[in-house]
């Protein structure tokens with residue numbers, strides 16, 4: 001059978017998802033169009049010649065899944081979900097599409113409990129499994145380009161129960177460092193120890209040396225920011241927050257959104273899972289000028305080849 005692609009729109013609304021992709025077949029066609037924009041590609045041997053790929057007709061009695069393809073080059077079979085976060089999940093693709101949309105469009109994040117209710121999922125565990133896989137897909141594995149211009153760097157402490165012991169007291173909290181390009185992109189990461197050496201490594205990996213760096217007075221930044229064109233420091237402990245161009249208000253606003261999400265939406269966030277949530281928040285920030293639908297589609301395209309690196313999401 002010849003492969004037919006449906007047109008991939010650049011944008012989506014939740015209404016459209018529920019109308020157009022109300023059946024598993026329609027959702028699968030849509031995912032195929034996103035996953036294979038130029039037609040099917042065999043994940044086993046990378047063959048993409050249309051003449052050498054056949055669609056096998058679905059047959060319930062013979063346990064042939066819809067969307068199954070046969071590669072004439074290597075003789076193996078495959079589907080569009082193979083090698084993606086959707087593989088072997090037994091959750092209908094149409095529900096995945098809605099979950100993707102909800103995660104990408106909720107500004108402060110959406111709880112797995114709410115996803116469970118909206119999608120009528122059998123268990124909370126299933127909802128958590130889906131949202132963690134989606135977050136995992138949103139993580140950027142390799143950064144090929146560096147942040148430029150003016151970059152605000154700041155650290156914060158997320159989670160834990162210890163309060164009120166000063167700005168740099170850690171307790172059982174998890175340190176997060178974010179690098180925010182003013183007016184542009186953000187990259188957040190968990191940094192188990194916020195030291196000059198670790199900060200230096202992160203800054204040099206992610207920021208162009210020609211950039212201007214904005215930080216607070218934490219001494220570790222002095223070592224970390226040495227190689228950059230300029231380094232401005234605002235002294236928060238002396239209640240100095242803005243001095244001309246020098247401030248870290250952008251990155252702090254980003255942290256406050258993250259914390260509202262963490263406190264308000266994710267009540268039991270583990271330190272181990274924090275990088276996944278950071279990926280989710282970073283993705284929304286980095287696509288903030290786009291529509292919810294565009295943000296969802298870009299997110300889904302990031303799922304390529306992510307499954308293999310991810311195990312036991314619901315633990």
Ligand SMILES: [Zn+2]
Nearest residue numbers: 042045071074
């Ligand atoms: Zn093949």
